[in-house]
Amino acid sequence: MAFVDDLGAALDKTPGGGIILTSLDALIDWSRGKSLWMMPMGTACCAMELIAASFARFDFDRHGSIPRPDPRHTDVMVVAGTITRKMEPAVKRLWEQMPEPKWCIAMGNCAVSGGIFYYDTYSVVRGVDEFLPVDVYISGCPPRPEALQDAILRLREKVSAESIVPSRAKPVKSILPQPGDPRKGDIAAEGGEPS
Amino acid sequence: MTQTSTSDVTPDTAETQPTGTEPTETVMETVVNIGPSHPSTHGVCRVVVHLDGEVITHCEPIIGHLHRGIEKMAENRTYLQVVPLTDRLDYVGSMYANWAYCRAVERLAGIRVPERAEYIRVIVCELQRIASHMMGIGSTGADTGAFTAFMYTFAQREKVVELFELLCGARLTYNYVRPGGVSRDLPDGWVEQCRAFTAQHPSAMLEIDDLLLGNVIARARLKGVGVLTQVDAVAWGTSGPIARGSGVDWDLRRDDPYSVYPRFDFSVPLGDNGDSYDRARVRVWECVESCRIINQALDQLEPGSVQAEGLPRLLAPRPGDAYDHIESARGSLGVYLVSDGSPRLYRMKVRSPAFCNLAVLPLLAKGHTLSDLVVILGSLDPVFGEVDR
Ligand code: SF4
Numbered sequence: 379m380a381f382v383d384d385l386g387a388a389l390d391k392t393p394g395g396g397i398i399l400t401s402l403d404a405l406i407d408w409s410r411g412k413s414l415w416m417m418p419m420g421t422a423c424c425a426m427e428l429i430a431a432s433f434a435r436f437d438f439d440r441h442g443s444i445p446r447p448d449p450r451h452t453d454v455m456v457v458a459g460t461i462t463r464k465m466e467p468a469v470k471r472l473w474e475q476m477p478e479p480k481w482c483i484a485m486g487n488c489a490v491s492g493g494i495f496y497y498d499t500y501s502v503v504r505g506v507d508e509f510l511p512v513d514v515y516i517s518g519c520p521p522r523p524e525a526l527q528d529a530i531l532r533l534r535e536k537v538s539a540e541s542i543v544p545s546r547a548k549p550v551k552s553i554l555p556q557p558g559d560p561r562k563g564d565i566a567a568e569g570g571e572p573s
Numbered sequence: 574m575t576q577t578s579t580s581d582v583t584p585d586t587a588e589t590q591p592t593g594t595e596p597t598e599t600v601m602e603t604v605v606n607i608g609p610s611h612p613s614t615h616g617v618c619r620v621v622v623h624l625d626g627e628v629i630t631h632c633e634p635i636i637g638h639l640h641r642g643i644e645k646m647a648e649n650r651t652y653l654q655v656v657p658l659t660d661r662l663d664y665v666g667s668m669y670a671n672w673a674y675c676r677a678v679e680r681l682a683g684i685r686v687p688e689r690a691e692y693i694r695v696i697v698c699e700l701q702r703i704a705s706h707m708m709g710i711g712s713t714g715a716d717t718g719a720f721t722a723f724m725y726t727f728a729q730r731e732k733v734v735e736l737f738e739l740l741c742g743a744r745l746t747y748n749y750v751r752p753g754g755v756s757r758d759l760p761d762g763w764v765e766q767c768r769a770f771t772a773q774h775p776s777a778m779l780e781i782d783d784l785l786l787g788n789v790i791a792r793a794r795l796k797g798v799g800v801l802t803q804v805d806a807v808a809w810g811t812s813g814p815i816a817r818g819s820g821v822d823w824d825l826r827r828d829d830p831y832s833v834y835p836r837f838d839f840s841v842p843l844g845d846n847g848d849s850y851d852r853a854r855v856r857v858w859e860c861v862e863s864c865r866i867i868n869q870a871l872d873q874l875e876p877g878s879v880q881a882e883g884l885p886r887l888l889a890p891r892p893g894d895a896y897d898h899i900e901s902a903r904g905s906l907g908v909y910l911v912s913d914g915s916p917r918l919y920r921m922k923v924r925s926p927a928f929c930n931l932a933v934l935p936l937l938a939k940g941h942t943l944s945d946l947v948v949i950l951g952s953l954d955p956v957f958g959e960v961d962r
Contacts, residue, residue, distance in 0.1 A: 419610060421617045422639055422958055423664035426708075426745055430734075433727040447611070465617055465638045468609050489663045494657065499642040520745050 385541035393485035403541045410479070411537040413442040413532060418451035418478060419469060424520040431523035443530050454533065456526070457510070457542040459505045460488040460495055461499030472525065473510055481513045481537070482506075483529050489516050574868065595897035602630065602632045605943070609638045613711060615950065616957035620934075627942045639961040647921040652678055652752060652888040655918065659908075660721075660746040662923060663959040666705040668698050669901035670908075670923075670959075671750035672806045676831070677908040678752040680887055681895035689877040690754035691833045696767070697740070697749060697871045698899075699863040704733040705902035706856040709954040713853045714785045716951035717794040722785040729777055732770055739763055752888065764871055771864040771871075782857050786850065795850035799937040799949035802847060809936070813904025814855045819847030824864060825900035837869045849952035854955075896959050903927045903954065927959040 379381050389395035389402075390462070416438075420428045432438045448453050449472045461469055484506050487493025492504035506512060515527045515534060539548040608619035615637035623631040643662060647655045659670035672694055679686060707730040714722030734744050739760055741749045749756050785791055802812070806819040816823055824841040826834045842858035844851025892914040897908035899933045904926025911920040930953050 421610075422641075423661055423745055425616070426664060429729065430744075433726050433731075436729050445812065460641055462638060462640055464640065466867060468638075468743070472610060494639050494661065495646070498646045500645070501640050502736065523875050567713070 383470045384449075399426040401498060406542060409537045410540075411534040414455045414481070414533060414537070415452045416443050416445045416471065418445045418447070418458065419455050419472065421465060422462060424458035424487065424488065427468060427520045427523055428456060428485065430459040431526050436523040436527065438527070438530070439511065441527070441530055449473075450477065451561065454530075455510075456483045456485055457489040457506045457512075458485040460493075460513070461506055461571060462501045463503060464501070466503050469474045469506070470509055473524050479540070481533055482510050483514045483516065483526075483533065484512045485516045485526060485529070487519045488519055489519060489524055493519055494516070576745060582658075583690045598798060601625070607946075609635075615955060618931075618950075618955070618957060618960075620946065620950070622938075622941060622943060622946065629938050629941055629946060632938045634931055636928075636957070636960050637929070640958045641958075641962070643962050644921050647804070647918050649917065650684075651916050652890075652918065655921065656745065656751060656916055657748045660748055662925070662956055662962060663901065663903065663906070663956050664727055664745060664824060664925070665708050666701045666902045667745065667747050668694075668701040668750060669748065669906055673897060673899045673908045673923075674699055674899070674921075675750050675752045675905045676899065677892075677895050677896040677910045678888065680889035680897050681893060681912055682752070683909055684753050684881050684884065686754055686881055686961065687878045688833070688955070689758075689875060690879045690881075692870050692874050693755050693759065693879060694697050695832055695834065695837075696751055696867050696874075697747075699754075699867045699870075700733050700736060700767070702863045702902045703860050704730050704813075706860050707733070707763060709902070710781065710785065711857050712850070712951050712954070713795070713948070714791065717791050719785055719788060719791050722781060725777070725781050725784060729781075732774075736763070736767055736770065739766070751880075753884045754879045758879045764874070768871060769869065770854050771867050771951050774864050778857055778860050782854075786853060787856065788818065792850065794945075794948055796848055798849045798945050799939055799952060800846060801933060805933065805936060806847065809933045811904065811933060812902070812926050812929065813902065814852050814859065815904065815930045815933070817841065818844035818852035818855045820861045822847055825898060825905050828845050829898075831897075831899060832871075833870075834939070836853065836873065837866050839866050852952045852954075859928060871872075876930075887916045898924065902928060903932060903956065903959070923959075924960045925962065927957075930956045931960055936943050 386399065388437050429476050430436060435438045439538050455473055457469065457475060488495060491504045492502050495502040496504055516529050518523050518525055579727060603624045604786060605622045605624060606619065609617045619635040621633045621635060622629055643658050644830040647658060650658065655674065656671060659674045660864065662670040707726040709727035714720065737747055738744055739765065741747050741756060771815035801819045805821050806816045806821050812823065820843050822841065822843060827841055828951045839862045842855050842862065845853050890912045892912055894909065895913045896907060898905050906926055907924035909922040910918060913919040933952060938946050939951065
C-alpha cells in the first residue's frame with residue numbers, strides 16, 4: 379500500500395489534486411465496501427448462525443460477503459463465539475495474517491464482553507476487544523443472521539467514509555450513545571420545562 | 574485445502590532424524606498441524622498429524638480450545654440457572670443437554686413430570702435430532718466436496734429452527750426444557766405446522782440421500798474410509814450413530830427406555846461395515862425414524878399441564894447424587910449431579926458422547942491419507958462445545 383499512500387500524499391499537495399483524490403476515494407471505497415470477504419472465526423454456538431447466514435435462506439453472497447477460510451484472502455474478521463485463553467493466540471495470529479485494510483466484527487455477547495461466561499469462569503477472554511480493534515459489535519446470544527447482515531451494512535458505511543489520505547477521512551457517527559449526548563426522555567434537553 | 578492449515582499456532586513441519594544407524598533406508602516423517610481454526614475441523618480442534626509421505630502414521634487431536642468451564646460455573650448457580658448453561662454445551666442440539674440435566678434434577682429432587690410435558694420433550698428432542706443430523710450429513714457432504722448437499726440439508730434445518738422459534742423465541746439456545754416440565758405450552762397452530770414438516774421431511778431425506786450418498790464420488794470418498802470394528806466401537810465407549818454405524822445395536826431410547834419412549838414404535842437403523850458411509854447412512858435413516866416418532870407423539874398428545882405443580886421457586890434437593898442419561902444425536906449423554914442440600918449444585922459432571930467418540934480418531938485415521946482425515950473427522954460429527962465443556 380506504500381505506493382497508494384505516496385500517491386495520496388502527493389495528490390493532496392498538488393493543486394487540483396483534491397478532485398482526483400475524491401473520485402479515487404469514491405472508487406476505492408465502493409469496491410472495498412461491495413466485496414467485504416469474511417474470515418469466519420467461528421468458535422462456538424454463534425458460528426452456527428454465521429453458517430446459517432451464508433446459506434440458503436439468508437444468502438449473504440448477495441452483499442458480496444463471501445466466507446473464505448484463508449485469512450490472506452479476507453477483509454473482515456467475524457469473531458463469532460467464545461474466545462478462550464487457549465484460543466486467543468490463534469485468533470491474534472490469524473488477525474495478523476490478514477492484509478490491510480482490515481476490519482473486525484464482534485458477533486455475539488461472548489465476543490463482545492464474554493457474555494454468559496463473564497462471571498465465575500477462569501478460561502474465557504472477556505471480549506475480543508481486549509486484543510483486537512473491533513469496528514462493529516453485535517449483541518445477542520446468539521445474534522440472528524439478520525443482525526449480522528445489519529452489521530455488514532454498517533461496516534460498509536464506515537468503509538465508505540475512509541480515504542487513502544488519512545486526514546481526509548470523514549468522521550463516522552457511532553450509533554452508541556456518547557458521553558455528553560442528550561439522553562432520551564431527558565426533558566431539559568428536549569426543550570421542555572422541568573416541572 | 575487440507576495440506577497445512579493456514580492458521581496453525583505452531584508451524585511444526587519438522588523432519589525427524591532417520592532411525593537406526595544404517596542410512597540405507599530413510600524414513601522421513603512429516604508432522605503437519607491442522608487447526609485450531611480450520612474449516613474442516615468442525616470447530617476449534619487442533620490435529621497434529623504424523624505423515625509418512627501422504628499416509629498418516631499417527632494423529633493426535635488436541636482439544637480444549639473451547640474449554641469454558643461450564644461444569645465449574647454450574648457450582649455457582651442455582652438449579653434453574655444452570656439450564657441456560659447446558660444450552661451452550663452441545664450447541665447443535667441444545668434440547669438434549671437441557672433434557673439430560675433436567676432429568677437428573679428431577680431424579681435428585683423427586684419431581685414428577687406431567688405427561689403432556691414428557692410428550693412435548695420427546696417431540697422437541699426428535700426435532701432436534703433431525704436438526705443436528707442435518708448439520709452432520711451436510712458437513713459430510715461439504716468435506717467430500719459435495720457442497721450442494723449442505724444447502725439442501727440446511728434448508729431442512731431452517732424449517733426445524735423455525736418451529737423452535739415459534740416455541741420459545743430462540744433459534745439456537747432454547748432454554749426450553751426446565752426442571753419439572755417445559756417452559757411453556759405449544760403455541761396455536763404449532764402442531765399443524767409440525768405435522769406439515771414431518772409429512773414433507775422423509776421425501777426430502779430421500780432426495781438428500783440420493784443426492785449425496787448415491788453420488789459415485791461421495792461413495793468413493795466415504796466407503797471403506799475410517800472403518801471402526803464392532804469390537805473397537807464397544808471397547809472405546811462410542812455411542813450414537815458412530816457405534817450404530819459399526820453394527821452395535823444400542824440405543825438408549827429402546828434399551829434403557831426413559832420418558833414415554835416405550836409407547837412408540839420405531840426401529841434402530843444399523844450399519845454393517847462401520848465406515849464413514851455407514852455412519853452417514855445411519856444418520857439419514859434416524860431422521861426418517863424421528864419423523865415416525867414425532868407423528869406418533871403428536872397423535873397421542875393429550876391436553877394438560879406442562880409444568881409440575883407446587884414446585885418451589887428455589888430448588889434445594891436433599892443431599893445425595895443422581896445420574897441420568899438420554900440418547901442425544903451424538904450418543905448417550907449423561908449428567909451426574911451431587912447435591913449438598915443447599916440451593917446450589919455441589920458438582921455437575923457431563924458424560925459427553927462427542928468427547929468419547931472423538932477418542933477413536935487416531936485409531937480410524939491410521940493408514941489413511943491426509944485428505945481422508947477430514948472425512949473421518951467429519952463423520953464423527955464432534956461438537957466442540959460438548960467435547961471441551
Ligand atoms: S454469545 Fe451465546 S450463542 Fe454466542 S458463542 Fe457466546 S454463548 Fe454461544
